[in-house]
Amino acid sequence: MFDYHLHTSFSADGEVQPEEMVHAAIQKGLTEICFTDHVDFEYPDKNFIFDFNQQAYKEAIAQLQDRYGSEIRVKRGVEIGVQPHILDKYTNLIQEEEFDFVICSLHTVEKQDLHFGAIFENQTIDAAYDAYYQELLRCIRKFDAYSVLGHVDLIKRYAKKAPSQDFHECLREIFTEIIPRGKGIEINTSGVRYGLSTAMPSTDILELYKACGGEILTIGSDAHRPTDVGFDIRKSLQLASHIGFRFIATYEKGEPQFHSIEHLLR
Numbered sequence: 001m002f003d004y005h006l007h008t009s010f011s012a013d014g015e016v017q018p019e020e021m022v023h024a025a026i027q028k029g030l031t032e033i034c035f036t037d038h039v040d041f042e043y044p045d046k047n048f049i050f051d052f053n054q055q056a057y058k059e060a061i062a063q064l065q066d067r068y069g070s071e072i073r074v075k076r077g078v079e080i081g082v083q084p085h086i087l088d089k090y091t092n093l094i095q096e097e098e099f100d101f102v103i104c105s106l107h108t109v110e111k112q113d114l115h116f117g118a119i120f121e122n123q124t125i126d127a128a129y130d131a132y133y134q135e136l137l138r139c140i141r142k143f144d145a146y147s148v149l150g151h152v153d154l155i156k157r158y159a160k161k162a163p164s165q166d167f168h169e170c171l172r173e174i175f176t177e178i179i180p181r182g183k184g185i186e187i188n189t190s191g192v193r194y195g196l197s198t199a200m201p202s203t204d205i206l207e208l209y210k211a212c213g214g215e216i217l218t219i220g221s222d223a224h225r226p227t228d229v230g231f232d233i234r235k236s237l238q239l240a241s242h243i244g245f246r247f248i249a250t251y252e253k254g255e256p257q258f259h260s261i262e263h264l265l266r
Contacts, residue, residue, distance in 0.1 A: 001237075001264060002032045002250050003230050004101065005079070005150070005188060005220020010037040010057050012048040014224045022064050024226035025072055032073040032250055033229075034101050035061060036220070040081030041089050044113045050081065054097055075251065077101035079150060083108055084135065087143040094145035101251035103186065103220075104146035106136045106154065114158045129155055129163045133170035140177050147251055148218050149178065151188040151200035168208055175212040184216025184249060184256070185209055187240065189232040190223075199236055206243055216256055218249050237261050 006021050007014040018035060025033045037057065040050035061076045068074060078099050080090050094102055109132050112118040119128045132155040140149070152171070156162070178184075191200040201209075217240060221231040237248065240261055247258040 001030045001230065001233050002034075002219065002248065002259075003030055003221050003223070003233060004034045004036070004077070004218040004250065005103065005186060005222045006033055006035050006229065007037055007079075007222070007224045008035060010035075010052045010060075011224070012038060012050045016225055018060055018064060020226050021223070021229055022068055022072065022074060024229040026068070028230040030072060030230055030233075032075065034075035034077040034220075034251070036077040036079040036101065036103050038079050038081065039090075039093065040107055041086045042083065042111075043081065044108060044111055045115070058097075075100040077103065077251070079103040079105055080146065081105055081107040082139045082143060083111065084138050084142070087139060090143065091145045098253065100253055101218075102146040102254075103148055103150040104140070104143070105150035106132065106139065109135050114155060117158055117160075119155075120159065125159055125161055126163045126165060128159070129167055130170065133167055133174065137170065137174050137177070140174060140183075144181060146183065147254065147256070148184040148186045148216065149174075150186050151191070151222070152185055153201045153205055156202075157191065157194055157196060157200070166204065168204075171205060171208055172212060175209050175214055179212060179214050182216070182256075184218060185214065186218045186220055187236045189219065189221050189236055190228075192232060193228065199232065199239075203239065203243070206240070210243055210245060215245070215247065216249050217245055217247070218251075234265070237265055241265065
């Protein structure tokens, strides 16, 4: 089993040392994890500086790889919060650091943090959703330095009510852009922990991604504490299998490695 979305004290919203997450992963029977601490350049909430010392991060993970290599595979990744005006900064970061795995996420819209809900003010829910997906589409049309899109329907976590439409046409455009480039999406299991009825994305979006020809899929808990490591990983594999996905991906130096879901569920 794999957990490909973990945060530690290297993230501004994390406090746990990476070694604690490794211990939890081993105890829960995981065979591979990837740390994906946050880099969100120009994040609008000045109380959070989502950047960190990359050399210290590299050294910390290398030590864990040496110490626990016989028990679990540990990979070095990053979760980046894209915005249209700073894509070049992310391209430079990814080229310089050569992460194993990069999650491309949209945490802001029109330079506003999703978390505080400003995007929902003075416009309808549908307009806010459209702005979110259009900004994500603009970013991925100009940006290629990532492995998968993270929690592609994240906006639903902050919306106070559901939109009147499913936005499948917007999502179809996004998937049509990323699939030919060899990019994937993740199943982010944290949706349930945050009170949503499903992981992110929801089942209908996973089905749409599959119908568009998408095959690259990762699963991550988005854990910020040891108790959440591995959350709903098996359940998400079962869902992926039910939809028709045959493989789950891990990454090595930016290249996907495919593992049989059927085999993992035995």
